Amino acid sequence: MxxxxxxxxxxxxxxxxxxxxxxxxxxxxxxxxxxxxxxxxxxxxxxxxxxxxxxxxxxxxxxxxxxxxxxxxxxxxxxxxxxxxxxxxxxxxxxxxxVIGPGARAAAQATRNRRIGVIGTRGTVDSQVYPAAIRRCLDGPADIYQQACPLFVSLAEEGWWDRPVTYDIARIYLEPLLERGIDTLVLGCTHYPLLSGVIAAAAGPDVRLVNAGxxxxxxxxxxxxxxxxxxxxxxxxxxxxxxxxxxxxxxxxxxxxxxxxxxxxxxxxxxxx
Amino acid sequence: MxxxxxxxxxxxxxxxxxxxxxxxxxxxxxxxxxxxxxxxxxxxxxxxxxxxxxxxxxxxxxxxxxxxxxxxxxxxxxxxxxxxxxxxxxxxxxxxxxVIGPGARAAAQATRNRRIGVIGTRGTVDSQVYPAAIRRCLDGPADIYQQACPLFVSLAEEGWWDRPVTYDIARIYLEPLLERGIDTLVLGCTHYPLLSGVIAAAAGPDVRLVNAGxxxxxxxxxxxxxxxxxxxxxxxxxxxxxxxxxxxxxxxxxxxxxxxxxxxxxxxxxxxx
Structure with missing residues (x-):
């Protein structure tokens, strides 16, 4: 049987x-x-x-x-x-x-100002699936800004989870999103939770991080x-x-x-x- | 025909x-x-x-x-x-x-103090082929120090060839080799010539870079x-x-x-x- x-x-x-x-x-x-x-x-x-x-x-x-x-x-x-x-x-x-839908829904629930950042691999960013999924969860307009962070996967696999240089790289990647006044940031890659300390520090206290785990x-x-x-x-x-x-x-x-x-x-x- | x-x-x-x-x-x-x-x-x-x-x-x-x-x-x-x-x-x-032999021979010809550094991927470093090949080219003793630099390939493919953060990463990788007093450094990965400006700056004027091209x-x-x-x-x-x-x-x-x-x-x- x-x-x-x-x-x-x-x-x-x-x-x-x-x-x-x-x-x-x-x-x-x-x-x-x-x-x-x-x-x-x-x-x-x-x-x-x-x-x-x-x-x-x-x-x-x-x-x-x-x-x-x-x-x-x-x-x-x-x-x-x-x-x-x-x-x-x-x-x-x-x-x-x-794993996209759950992160998109969590971001839609977390945002107050409807300005949301998404970080991921180049493939994920190019696919445009996050902006589409987040917009489906929100009534009315929303501004969604994406940034590909190709070095983050190597840094995560290298174990450089809280090095100063990892923080510097996070600053470079996040700067264009922070300039747009985002209040929510989706960790759109399953490697990124390992770097969440550094990403949170680079994003500052006004930005909520969304880890879809x-x-x-x-x-x-x-x-x-x-x-x-x-x-x-x-x-x-x-x-x-x-x-x-x-x-x-x-x-x-x-x-x-x-x-x-x-x-x-x-x-x-x-x-x- | x-x-x-x-x-x-x-x-x-x-x-x-x-x-x-x-x-x-x-x-x-x-x-x-x-x-x-x-x-x-x-x-x-x-x-x-x-x-x-x-x-x-x-x-x-x-x-x-x-x-x-x-x-x-x-x-x-x-x-x-x-x-x-x-x-x-x-x-x-x-x-x-x-591509190992030509770089090893060039390093053996370039060194004056027989203290040679080799940078490469983790696979190349673990294989120990460079130290063996360099020793075959040199009569007598030589000190060969290796360092795996896994982030360099991503930085090269990302086009971050002369960013300050690339220089910082190069400093982190090269420091243990420079402390050993190397006078020659083998670029033991075919991506690294793209980063040679930053690597040369981090290595300083007393170290000769070997690009095996x-x-x-x-x-x-x-x-x-x-x-x-x-x-x-x-x-x-x-x-x-x-x-x-x-x-x-x-x-x-x-x-x-x-x-x-x-x-x-x-x-x-x-x-x-």
């Missing part, structure tokens, strides 16, 4: 390690769910790559997760969410969660409840990790991103999917 | 755009040679990826070039040269040029002459470019790296090779 669908794991993929900040929020909110995470570190980063390359990679990642019998897929990467959500959603045949976990919980897919186990969930590059490196860096040890990690050849 | 072998193009590959600094030196030295360049921007960068991922990618890149009937392959990437030279060389069946072009010329493969045409060489990501992006950034327009560029699906 096959396992009931609600006992199956939640599948999560990202270009590499950034999505672990989303997984962390999901694990906190839904401690009894099993999860399978795939980080495409062998082909990371996605942020500066073209829409069709990101779509092709995302479909391969989703096929790998489907083969693991997941009950849901979380695209824990803003670039992949902005470029490939429709393609993954249409091909998956099960609930697919993206908790709102995304909320959507995941709602979707599981609505579809009857929530795991009714009382045991702690099991967490398994796959990467397209070195397992050792994934374990070391991943444990820092997740703030707890990555124990079970395996390598796969994603190009076969 | 098939084309004489010496009329065939020289094949060059890199993880993305950095190898164009090598191609530029080869074009200057050998203006009558046709070239085919493949930049694996869809899977770039290679510098932080594991040895076997870099080897797998490099073998695919070489297979693509072999299909184009090249007469020689230049691995215009330090990470790929350090990780995959033997594998590519054994499988290619034609002359394969790597011209020495690599010299080895290419010698090898072609020795093997009778030099193109005796008097016409300017033709240069064709392939990328595994967006052609538009390759043309825009590539023209900046090469300092002349990239005209004929095409996209390929490298995972098929």
């Amino acid at each position: 096959s396992e009931p669908v609600n006992k199956r794991p939640i599948g999560v993929f990202d270009s590499g390690l950034g999505g672990l900040t989303v997984l962390k929020a999901v694990m906190a909110r839904l401690p009894h769910e099993d999860t399978i995470y795939f980080g495409d570190s062998g082909r990371a980063p996605y942020g500066s790559k073209s829409a069709d390359t990101v779509t092709k990679f995302s479909l391969q990642n989703a096929r790998f997760l489907l083969e693991q019998q997941v009950k849901m897929i979380i695209i824990a990467c803003n670039t992949a969410s902005s470029r490939a959500f429709d393609a993954v959603s249409q091909s998956a045949g099960l609930p697919v969660i993206e 908790a709102p995304i976990a909320g959507i995941v919980a709602q979707t599981l409840e609505r579809t009857g897919l929530i795991n009714d186990s009382r045991l702690p969930g099991k967490h398994v990790y796959f990467t397209s590059d070195s397992v050792e490196q994934f374990k070391t860096l991943g444990s820092a991103f997740l703030d707890e040890p990555v124990e079970q990690a395996y390598r796969i050849d994603i190009e076969r999917y | 098939s084309e004489p072998v010496n009329k065939r193009p020289i094949g060059v590959f890199d993880s993305g755009l950095g190898g164009l600094t090598v191609l530029k030196a080869v074009m200057a030295r050998l203006p009558h040679e046709d070239t085919i360049y493949f930049g694996d921007s869809g899977r770039a960068p290679y510098g932080s990826k594991s040895a076997d991922t870099v080897t797998k990618f490099s073998l695919q890149n070489a297979r693509f070039l072999l299909e184009q009937q090249v007469k020689m392959i230049i691995i215009a990437c330090n990470t790929a040269s350090s990780r995959a030279f033997d594998a590519v060389s054994q499988s290619a069946g034609l002359p394969v040029i790597e 011209a020495p690599i072009a010299g080895i290419v010329a010698q090898t072609l002459e020795r093997t009778g493969l030099i193109n005796d045409s008097r016409l300017p060489g033709k240069h064709v470019y392939f990328t595994s990501d967006s052609v538009e992006q390759f043309k825009t950034l590539g023209s900046a790296f090469l300092d002349e327009p990239v005209e004929q560029a095409y996209r390929i699906d490298i995972e098929r090779y």
Whole structure:
């Protein structure tokens, strides 16, 4: 007899390690769910790559997760969410969660002056999905300003989370947004929560930072409840990790991103999917 | 009747755009040679990826070039040269040029105090190929100090070639090497020549920078002459470019790296090779 669908794991993929900040929020909110995470570190980063390359990679990642019998897929990467959500959603045949909508809704709720900044990779910014999603959540006019911050992913992966030079780079990126008088700033990349101390310092006390981790976990919980897919186990969930590059490196860096040890990690050849 | 072998193009590959600094030196030295360049921007960068991922990618890149009937392959990437030279060389069946040896020899000739610094990606540094190659060129003892500079590739691709913050980052990376009293510094990554102004400023006037572009072009010329493969045409060489990501992006950034327009560029699906 096959396992009931609600006992199956939640599948999560990202270009590499950034999505672990989303997984962390999901694990906190839904401690009894099993999860399978795939980080495409062998082909990371996605942020500066073209829409069709990101779509092709995302479909391969989703096929790998489907083969693991997941009950849901979380695209824990803003670039992949902005470029490939429709393609993954249409091909998956099960609930697919993206990370743009929750951040956009949180920003719409947070703003007072309707001047909102969005920072992300070049791919996410070029896709224009955040301005469109934020406008859908707000009645009436709003001013939305975007800034691509390509160095932030390298700084996050390098562990330079609170260096003075990271602060200087944040100042350079944020200056054009601050000049526009934004009161809310969306961290539109799953790597950026690691830099939130420096980003908050550069943005100053009048700007609210939107980290979509908790709102995304909320959507995941709602979707599981609505579809009857929530795991009714009382045991702690099991967490398994796959990467397209070195397992050792994934374990070391991943444990820092997740703030707890990555124990079970395996390598796969994603190009076969 | 098939084309004489010496009329065939020289094949060059890199993880993305950095190898164009090598191609530029080869074009200057050998203006009558046709070239085919493949930049694996869809899977770039290679510098932080594991040895076997870099080897797998490099073998695919070489297979693509072999299909184009090249007469020689230049691995215009330090990470790929350090990780995959033997594998590519054994499988290619034609002359394969790597970029570590020429830089190591130039460093051995340049040093006076036998204290040499090497900067590169994490992959190149971990491979220890530079210290081994430099020691082979020097009789007697030598002190070789390495430093991985993972942010330099992003800064080069971002076009932040002479920003104050790039100088600050260079200071952070170079400080441990300068404390050791090096008199020579190898730019052990084909992206770094773009940052040479800032790196030279951070290193100070007493340190000689080694950019292996011209020495690599010299080895290419010698090898072609020795093997009778030099193109005796008097016409300017033709240069064709392939990328595994967006052609538009390759043309825009590539023209900046090469300092002349990239005209004929095409996209390929490298995972098929």
